[in-house]
Amino acid sequence: MLSSVKENPLYEIVNPESIAFFGASNNVSAMGTTQLNSLRALGFEGSVYPVHPRETEVQGMKAYKSVEELPEIPDLAVLVLPTKIVCETMEACGKKGIKHAIVVSGGFKESSEDGVNLEKRLIEIANRYGMIFIGPNCLGVANPHHKLNTTFLRYEGKPGFIGMASQSGSFVTQVFQYLSQYGLGFSTAFSVGNEATVDIVDCMRYLGSCPNTRVIALYVEGIRRGGEFIETARAIIPEKPIVAYYVGGSETGRKAGFSHTGAMAGPDRLYDGVFRQSGVIRADSVTEMFDYCWVLGNLPKPGGRRVVIQTHSGGPGAEAADICGRIGLELPGFSDETTSKLSAFIPHTGSIQNPVDITFSKNWMDFFSGIPKALLEEENMDILLMYFLLPSEMVEQSMALMGMSKEKVEIESKKFIKMCCDAISGILKEHNKPLVGFTYRSFRDHFIQELLSRGVPIFPGPERAARAIKALVRYYELREEIVKAGGQGIKG
Amino acid sequence: MLSSVKENPLYEIVNPESIAFFGASNNVSAMGTTQLNSLRALGFEGSVYPVHPRETEVQGMKAYKSVEELPEIPDLAVLVLPTKIVCETMEACGKKGIKHAIVVSGGFKESSEDGVNLEKRLIEIANRYGMIFIGPNCLGVANPHHKLNTTFLRYEGKPGFIGMASQSGSFVTQVFQYLSQYGLGFSTAFSVGNEATVDIVDCMRYLGSCPNTRVIALYVEGIRRGGEFIETARAIIPEKPIVAYYVGGSETGRKAGFSHTGAMAGPDRLYDGVFRQSGVIRADSVTEMFDYCWVLGNLPKPGGRRVVIQTHSGGPGAEAADICGRIGLELPGFSDETTSKLSAFIPHTGSIQNPVDITFSKNWMDFFSGIPKALLEEENMDILLMYFLLPSEMVEQSMALMGMSKEKVEIESKKFIKMCCDAISGILKEHNKPLVGFTYRSFRDHFIQELLSRGVPIFPGPERAARAIKALVRYYELREEIVKAGGQGIKG
Numbered sequence: 012m013l014s015s016v017k018e019n020p021l022y023e024i025v026n027p028e029s030i031a032f033f034g035a036s037n038n039v040s041a042m043g044t045t046q047l048n049s050l051r052a053l054g055f056e057g058s059v060y061p062v063h064p065r066e067t068e069v070q071g072m073k074a075y076k077s078v079e080e081l082p083e084i085p086d087l088a089v090l091v092l093p094t095k096i097v098c099e100t101m102e103a104c105g106k107k108g109i110k111h112a113i114v115v116s117g118g119f120k121e122s123s124e125d126g127v128n129l130e131k132r133l134i135e136i137a138n139r140y141g142m143i144f145i146g147p148n149c150l151g152v153a154n155p156h157h158k159l160n161t162t163f164l165r166y167e168g169k170p171g172f173i174g175m176a177s178q179s180g181s182f183v184t185q186v187f188q189y190l191s192q193y194g195l196g197f198s199t200a201f202s203v204g205n206e207a208t209v210d211i212v213d214c215m216r217y218l219g220s221c222p223n224t225r226v227i228a229l230y231v232e233g234i235r236r237g238g239e240f241i242e243t244a245r246a247i248i249p250e251k252p253i254v255a256y257y258v259g260g261s262e263t264g265r266k267a268g269f270s271h272t273g274a275m276a277g278p279d280r281l282y283d284g285v286f287r288q289s290g291v292i293r294a295d296s297v298t299e300m301f302d303y304c305w306v307l308g309n310l311p312k313p314g315g316r317r318v319v320i321q322t323h324s325g326g327p328g329a330e331a332a333d334i335c336g337r338i339g340l341e342l343p344g345f346s347d348e349t350t351s352k353l354s355a356f357i358p359h360t361g362s363i364q365n366p367v368d369i370t371f372s373k374n375w376m377d378f379f380s381g382i383p384k385a386l387l388e389e390e391n392m393d394i395l396l397m398y399f400l401l402p403s404e405m406v407e408q409s410m411a412l413m414g415m416s417k418e419k420v421e422i423e424s425k426k427f428i429k430m431c432c433d434a435i436s437g438i439l440k441e442h443n444k445p446l447v448g449f450t451y452r453s454f455r456d457h458f459i460q461e462l463l464s465r466g467v468p469i470f471p472g473p474e475r476a477a478r479a480i481k482a483l484v485r486y487y488e489l490r491e492e493i494v495k496a497g498g499q500g501i502k503g
Numbered sequence: 504m505l506s507s508v509k510e511n512p513l514y515e516i517v518n519p520e521s522i523a524f525f526g527a528s529n530n531v532s533a534m535g536t537t538q539l540n541s542l543r544a545l546g547f548e549g550s551v552y553p554v555h556p557r558e559t560e561v562q563g564m565k566a567y568k569s570v571e572e573l574p575e576i577p578d579l580a581v582l583v584l585p586t587k588i589v590c591e592t593m594e595a596c597g598k599k600g601i602k603h604a605i606v607v608s609g610g611f612k613e614s615s616e617d618g619v620n621l622e623k624r625l626i627e628i629a630n631r632y633g634m635i636f637i638g639p640n641c642l643g644v645a646n647p648h649h650k651l652n653t654t655f656l657r658y659e660g661k662p663g664f665i666g667m668a669s670q671s672g673s674f675v676t677q678v679f680q681y682l683s684q685y686g687l688g689f690s691t692a693f694s695v696g697n698e699a700t701v702d703i704v705d706c707m708r709y710l711g712s713c714p715n716t717r718v719i720a721l722y723v724e725g726i727r728r729g730g731e732f733i734e735t736a737r738a739i740i741p742e743k744p745i746v747a748y749y750v751g752g753s754e755t756g757r758k759a760g761f762s763h764t765g766a767m768a769g770p771d772r773l774y775d776g777v778f779r780q781s782g783v784i785r786a787d788s789v790t791e792m793f794d795y796c797w798v799l800g801n802l803p804k805p806g807g808r809r810v811v812i813q814t815h816s817g818g819p820g821a822e823a824a825d826i827c828g829r830i831g832l833e834l835p836g837f838s839d840e841t842t843s844k845l846s847a848f849i850p851h852t853g854s855i856q857n858p859v860d861i862t863f864s865k866n867w868m869d870f871f872s873g874i875p876k877a878l879l880e881e882e883n884m885d886i887l888l889m890y891f892l893l894p895s896e897m898v899e900q901s902m903a904l905m906g907m908s909k910e911k912v913e914i915e916s917k918k919f920i921k922m923c924c925d926a927i928s929g930i931l932k933e934h935n936k937p938l939v940g941f942t943y944r945s946f947r948d949h950f951i952q953e954l955l956s957r958g959v960p961i962f963p964g965p966e967r968a969a970r971a972i973k974a975l976v977r978y979y980e981l982r983e984e985i986v987k988a989g990g991q992g993i994k995g
Contacts, residue, residue, distance in 0.1 A: 039904035048900065070904075165896060179818025185892055189943040189963075230818060256822070263834045264825020267817075267858050295829075297822055297943075298964040325759075326671025326722060330748075330789055333756020337787075342755045366759050400677055404657060408540065412531035451681040451789075455947065471681075472790040 016220040020143055021213060024111045025199050025221075026157050027086035029058040031078055031109065033100055034091030034116075035069050043091030044070065045163045046115065046151075053160045060085060077103065084108040089151065089161050094118030097147065098132050105140025112137070113161055114146035120205050121148050134207050142208075149204025150180035153187075153197055156223050162202065171196025172308045173301070174224030176214035178203055178232040178268075182297055192454050194463040195305060198223035212239045219247035226308040228300050229255040229291070232268035233277070237285060244289035248493050252307040252486045253291045256300040257282045290489040292482050302475050303482040305468045310445035313393040316484045317343040318477075319386050320366035322398035323378060328366035331396055331449065331473035338481055342366075343391040352385035375401070379434040387442035394480055399450040399469060401431065401458040425457070432461040439467075445483060449476040512635055513701065513709040516603045517646050517691050519578035521550040523570055523601065525592055526583030526608075527561050535583030536562065537655045538607065538643075545652045552577060569595065576600040581643060581653050586610030589639065590624050597632025604629070605653055606638035612697045613640050626699050634700075641696025642672035645679075645689055648715050654694065663688025664800045665793070666716030668706035670695055670724040670760075674789055684946050686955040687797060690715035704731045711739040718800035720792050721747040721783070724760035725769070729777060736781035740985050744799040744978045745783045748792040749774045782981040784974050794967050795974040797960045802937035805885040808976045809835040810969075811878050812858035814890035815870060820858030823888055823941065823965035830973055834858075835883040844877035867893070871926040879934035886972055891942040891961060893923065893950045917949070924953040931959075937975060941968040 016022060030050075034043025047061065047070060060081050061069035068074055075081055078088070078100070088104045090097055090112060097116050104112060119130040130147065137144055145151060151161030155170035162184035168191025175197055177183050183200035190196055199221055201214040211229060218224045227247065234240050244253055259265040260279045286293045292307075294300035318340045322328035332342055342365045345353070353363050356377045367386065369378060386395055406424040415423060439446055448469035452459050462469055470476040508514060522542075526535030539553065539562060552573050553561035560566055567573055570580070570592070580596045582589055582604060589608050596604060611622040622639065629636055637643060643653030647662035654676035660683025667689055669675050675692035682688055691713055693706040703721060710716045719739065726732050736745055751757040752771045778785045784799075786792035810832045814820035824834055834857045837845070845855050848869045859878065861870060878887055898916040907915060931938055940961035944951050954961055962968040 039901055044904075045897075045900075048904070164894065165900075177818070179816070179821065181816035181818035185816060185819070186943050188894070188945050188948075192945045232821065258818075258821045258825045261825045261828035263828030264821055266856070267812075267821035267824035296826060296964055296966040297818075298966060320759075324671070324673035324677060326669070326673035326750075326789075327677070329671065329724065329750045329756055329759035332759035333750045333753045334788060336753035336755030364758070402656065402680070405537075408537075408657075409531055412536075412540070451678050453680050453684045456680075472788055474788040474790060 016217065016222065019217045019220060021209065021217040023086045024113065024143075024145060025152055025154050025159070025217065027057060027111070027159070029083060029085040029087070030055075030060065031081060031085040031088040031104065032059055032061045033089065035061050036063055037066060037069060042115070042163060046089070046091055046161055049160050049163060049165045052165045053155065053158045055158045058083070058085070078107045078109070079103070081107065086111060088112040089115065091115040094126075094129065098129065098136060101133060101136045101142070101144075105136060105142055110140075110142050112142060112144035113149070113151040114144050114204075115149060115151060115161070116146070117148040119147045119207075130205060130207055137208055144207065145201065145209050146204040147207060150184055150202035152199065152201055153183055154199040155196060156198060167191045168194070168196045170198065170223070172198050172223065172225035173200075173228055173304045174198045174218030174221055174226070175200035175228045175230070176203060176211045176218065177201065177230035178211065179230050180204070182230045186297070186301070190301065193305065195301065198225070206235065210235060212236050212243050215240075215243050215247065215253070219243070219251065224251065226251055226304045227253040228304050229253065230297065230300070231255050231257045231282075232259060234282075234285065241285060241289045244291050245493050248290035248490050252490075253289070254294055254300050254303040254307065254482070255286055255291050256294045256297055257286070290493045292486055292489070294482075299475070299478065302470065302479045306445070306447060306479040306483045307486055309466050309468055310447070310483060311443045312487050313445050313484055315393045316481070317341045317391060317393045318396050318480060319343070319389065319392040319394070320396045320398075321378075321382060321386060322366050323369045324398060324400065325368050327398045327449070327451070327473065328368050331398065331477065332366050334473050334477045335396070335480075338477055340477060340481060340484075345389055346391060349385055349389040352388075353382065356382050356385075376431065376434065379431040380438065383435065383446070384438050387438060387444050393444065394483075395444065395446045396473070396476060396480065397446060397448050399448045399459065399462065400452060401428065402452065403428065403457045428458050428461055432458070432465055435462070435467070436465045445480075447476050447480055449473045508709065508712040508714065511709045511712060513705060515578045516605065516635075516637060517644055517651070517709065518649050519549060519603070519651065521575060521577040521579070522547075522552065523573060523577040523580040523596065524551055524553045525581065527553050528555055529558060529561060534607070534655060538581070538583055538653055541652050541655060541657045544657045545647065545650045547650045550575070550577070570599045570601070571595070573599065578603060580604040581607065583607040586618075586621065590621065590628060593625060593628045593634070593636075597628060597634055602632075602634050604634060604636035605641070605643040606636050606696070606699075607641060607643060607653070608638070609640040611639045611699075622697060622699055629700055636699065637693065637701050638696040639699060642676055642694035644691065644693055645675055646691040647688060648690060659683045660686070660688045662690065662715070664690050664715065664717035665692075665720055665796045666690045666710030666713055666718070667692035667720045667722070668695060668703045668710065669693065669722040670703065671722050672696070674722045678789070678793070682793065685797065687793065690717070698727065702727060704728050704735050707732075707735050707739065707745070711735070711743065716743065718743055718796045719745040720796050721745065722789065722792070723747050723749045723774075724751060726774075726777065733777060733781045736783050737985050740782035740982050744982075745781070746786055746792050746795040746799065746974070747778055747783050748786045748789055749778070782985045784978055784981070786974075791967070791970065794962065794971045798937070798939060798971040798975045799978055801958050801960055802939070802975060803935045804979050805937050805976055807885045808973070809833045809883060809885045810888050810972060811835070811881065811884040811886070812888045812890070813870075813874060813878060814858050815861045816890060816892065817860050819890045819941070819943070819965065820860050823890065823969065824858050826965050826969045827888070827972075830969055832969060832973060832976075837881055838883060841877055841881040844880075845874065848874050848877075868923065868926065871923040872930065875927065875938070876930050879930060879936050885936065886975075887936065887938045888965070888968060888972065889938060889940050891940045891951065891954065892944060893920065894944065895920065895949045920950050920953055924950070924957055927954070927959070928957045937972075939968050939972055941965045
């Protein structure tokens with residue numbers, strides 16, 4: 012294991028200062044052009060050298076006829092080339108002294124017997140020049156903290172804390188918008204492709220020591236180095252959680268994964284055992300994988316699995332209680348002290364049981380200050396699950412009906428929503444217990460956006476919220492087992 | 504059973520021409536005021552008569568001191584009054600000759616022993632005057648087709664095809680925005696409250712014969728008339744599907760439901776049996792309930808459970824295959840004829856297996872025309888599951904790089920997306936097979952919005968899509984059982 016991310020062999024692939032780019036041209040529909048453009052769109056600050064045999068300019072940038080002509084030895088080469096010229100280009104890069112590459116091109120091991128041989132030759136060339144490379148048959152790397160994105164879609168949203176290693180390129184690139192709508196983003200995401208010289212375990216090691224990464228997500232079609240996977244995961248778990256979605260869990264998924272990247276998947280039970288032994292949380296879908304990352308990366312350690320539900324609507328409260336119960340979370344009752352604190356806030360139509368239901372309460376602020384404070388102070392609870400509904404329109408309407416001008420309403424309603432959200436963040440800072448939200452509002456809603464920006468995970472409906480809470484609880488249980496068994500951490 | 508919706512006893516509650524409104528005032532934070540305002544915001548076209556003992560005007564409308572003073576006998580009275588004056592007001596409404604009411608006020612059976620007695624008195628008054636009423640302790644009705652909404656949130660989106668009867672008011676009102684983001688909406692939604700004279704079974708009967716309702720959703724905390732429930736459902740199932748979420752399925756849900764409306768829930772297995780015998784599809788959450796409604800109300804009958812997955816990205820295809828397999832959907836192979844048709848479209852990096860993966864295809868239009876056409880023509884398939892990714896930004900970027908002006912790009916990219924979506928709708932019209940989509944894009948995306956507006960259900964991720972497909976298949980299996988056993992339909 013490594014003591015610093017800068018000593019990791021992948022460091023320069025993820026944080027290059029200069030890039031030689033092969034395969035971009037003035038043909039706008041070429042894959043390489045799209046990838047070069049998404050790199051530039053994110054504002055990559057290092058040097059980029061397009062290499063093209065015929066053009067003097069590519070996408071408005073000075074182009075070089077060959078890698079020999081480059082004014083320096085770039086940290087990284089990105090190859091988006093036809094299969095048949097990949098090996099010779101790697102050879103030229105090796106001769107130039109380039110030590111790191113991303114080989115996007117497909118047509119290797121995943122496609123045919125010839126491809127298998129071609130991939131062997133590619134590895135042999137890399138070894139000869141002491142190069143390591145990601146791919147072939149991949150989309151490369153997105154490290155928004157370094158303004159690096161070699162994939163074909165533009166990065167959306169802010170740099171985040173999810174480190175990802177994926178055996179599918181789609182899940183590092185086609186989810187940019189998906190994550191950003193929740194205020195999430197990648198720390199660094201690897202599309203590992205055929206894993207010729209860099210596999211998912213190498214990426215886990217990098218992400219384990221990467222300071223921007225708070226949680227690691229894995230999309231797995233097949234693990235090749237089982238022993239190293241377990242060992243690496245167990246070293247990481249004491250410091251950060253790992254969540255994996257394994258697509259070969261079913262016969263149909265296994266077949267599809269094989270046809271996708273040629274990964275040899277194993278029986279579901281085998282993988283279940285590997286994940287469990289590794290302390291890795293298993294997700295049943297990609298959505299769930301990112302849900303788990305969200306709570307694991309954002310929330311403090313819960314003391315246990317005792318959930319208190321706070322709502323102002325009976326139905327959503329009952330639904331949340333039903334779902335929590337069904338998946339094995341506990342809903343504790345309250346101490347006399349808490350009951351007495353709550354009775355000041357709860358009108359007769361509400362309930363001082365768990366779920367705490369304050370239907371028809373007139374003072375909206377209690378919901379965001381006095382009540383959650385009383386609940387978080389309760390000794391018999393570990394996690395707060397809150398239902399959020401505060402339609403901006405409703406606040407605005409009330410204010411308009413009070414005779415405020417349109418301009419005033421706009422300002423005042425935003426102020427009011429900010430005040431509610433600040434109240435919640437303030438209370439969370441005082442009490443080191445996790446809060447998870449759920450709602451049936453759209454994520455465009457101003458109130459929901461304000462909460463998200465304060466790091467409160469909010470799910471559409473209680474089902475995803477409850478399952479995410481369970482993953483949060485589970486991680487700390489697994490971590491304890493591993494620490495007790497002598498797991499040392501990646502820096503140990 | 505009834506032959507026409509107009510003969511249903513609830514018809515005038517759902518389609519009133521005139522309403523007496525009790526409890527709205529010039530106090531903007533009063534519940535009644537909010538409810539009156541959401542009624543007016545939807546543009547209710549009948550007469551509305553606010554009744555207030557002291558005001559001459561309420562929210563700018565002429566107010567009446569008492570119900571006696573009203574210039575006509577309104578079809579419906581809505582009562583949002585303090586508990587203690589509900590009975591006397593109902594009495595006055597009865598004397599006036601009003602036959603239908605919605606009693607929003609709480610403080611009855613759900614709250615105390617006194618409340619139980621008060622509710623008995625309320626029923627006795629209604630019986631004496633031949634009145635029926637919804638509630639007490641409810642939010643009333645939303646029938647956007649009639650511009651009626653008595654709930655406290657404003658209706659959002661278009662009138663839809665989901666008929667709902669709910670033992671929680673939240674799920675008829677706090678989901679307006681949730682549904683509208685998917686292009687969905689209610690035909691008519693009932694919040695039944697304490698079900699004093701109108702229960703969930705009565706609402707099912709109404710919705711069964713309501714021509715705007717294509718599918719019925721039930722939020723259930725406890726069924727009181729089991730026999731009638733089964734009988735009514737079995738009469739409806741041959742004509743339209745029913746989906747139910749039962750919150751008392753777990754101990755915690757049962758308790759929470761009881762504290763919410765005082766419903767006596769039964770053991771999960773009992774309800775499972777009732778639903779199965781009724782032909783009702785059971786959902787595990789409210790989200791899932793609406794997902795099932797979406798596909799059941801929008802899609803034609805599938806021939807069976809054989810799903811073909813179409814994708815241009817290996818990962819999402821593999822994930823969809825894994826999830827379909829895990830929940831018992833079949834992924835058939837293709838006939839030689841289909842394989843030969845497909846080979847014209849699929850480049851060497853893609854796959855002519857199921858999932859059909861056309862990674863790196865250059866001609867986007869094939870994905871929306873030739874390929875789905877070939878797949879829908881395959882005899883061995885029943886349902887098409889498609890992965891959708893067509894970022895407007897990407898289309899726009901490509902066009903901008905081709906040298907188009909900004910204005911031109913805006914027009915042309917919209918045209919292009921429209922063309923893709925029209926191609927898909929055209930093919931669907933020719934082949935009477937269901938198409939379900941999934942995506943990781945935001946639902947704000949222009950392309951996703953265009954598809955939604957053409958009635959294509961699209962889910963965030965394949966998990967919800969696959970489960971919804973399974974519900975679609977299951978409904979037709981249950982329907983066949985019921986029809987064989989001699990179910991007659993609501994009009995029989």
